[in-house]
Amino acid sequence: MIDHDLKNSKEVFIKQHYLKYHADQRRPPAWKTLEVVSFGLLSKLYGNLGSSISSKDTIAKELNTVNHTYLRTWLQAISQIRNICAHHGRLWNRNLPGRPKLLPKPPAPWLIDVPPVSVHHMLYVHVCCIKYLLDAISPGHKFSSKLATLFTKYPSVDLNALGFSAIWEKESLWRS
Template identity: 25%
Template structure:
């Protein structure tokens, strides 16, 4: 079994990336992205640009991977990450991710999302409106906005989503089609997670 790679601080991770050829014009911004997104997630974007040791490739007659994903994470680390994103516990955060994966799959396969019953239910965070329904998609768009405010604070996603719901959604007089079917709660635009975008 290969020994585990040594732990590196965010600053050390950035230095390692610079040594490997990453051009960094704004160190503060680069550290911010590493902290919010994580080295592992960003590595997916660097993967196509990696340099493969041709001698090792020739010996094994295939490309060589120099890193391996180690599944599992210490409970303490789960709790730390959950706190960064505003989740009450690591277990709750893991459920958020499973629920969001469900939402992503529905959208990716062009299925009906706006009024679907969500089967991977998450719990409502403390301090959020108890009128929210975890079985309805709107709750998960609120979670997405919560995560976006941490991952990419300058993103306009929240404002574009608000515009889509408040201005672009069809206004029907028959009431057969309503944002309530999506789980939208009256006054949501004024909630803290949706303000200031």
């Protein structure tokens, strides 16, 4: 999969790498390669790292997910949602395949009213995980306001069927 992503990359820096190092049959260095591989592959690479590798927990802590057991499930769930969207699948009123493992005491703003495990197959929990990671990766992003605008634009969407509570926007996660 890595070779496929590298071969199909349209990134100038990858093409220049192969031109400059054409005699070297190895892949470009990780700092270049990981820029062009798919999110799904990154998720699998992270999940397949050995549990004893300290970098795995370091990455998780950087993203405020405490340790690798949580982050792995979040990345897998987000990757599955990405694939559903990429193939024009339906997210509304759907049993999503991934179940992100939720943090008992997250270090960053999270939900006061955490949905029960029985509804973790619905979109809301997954979207909360995306928002939480975005807060760590890209402070100042506009995800919350864009989501609210989308729901305003399409008022016929039943937020309950997506697992959203009536007061989801009042949660500290969505206000930060």
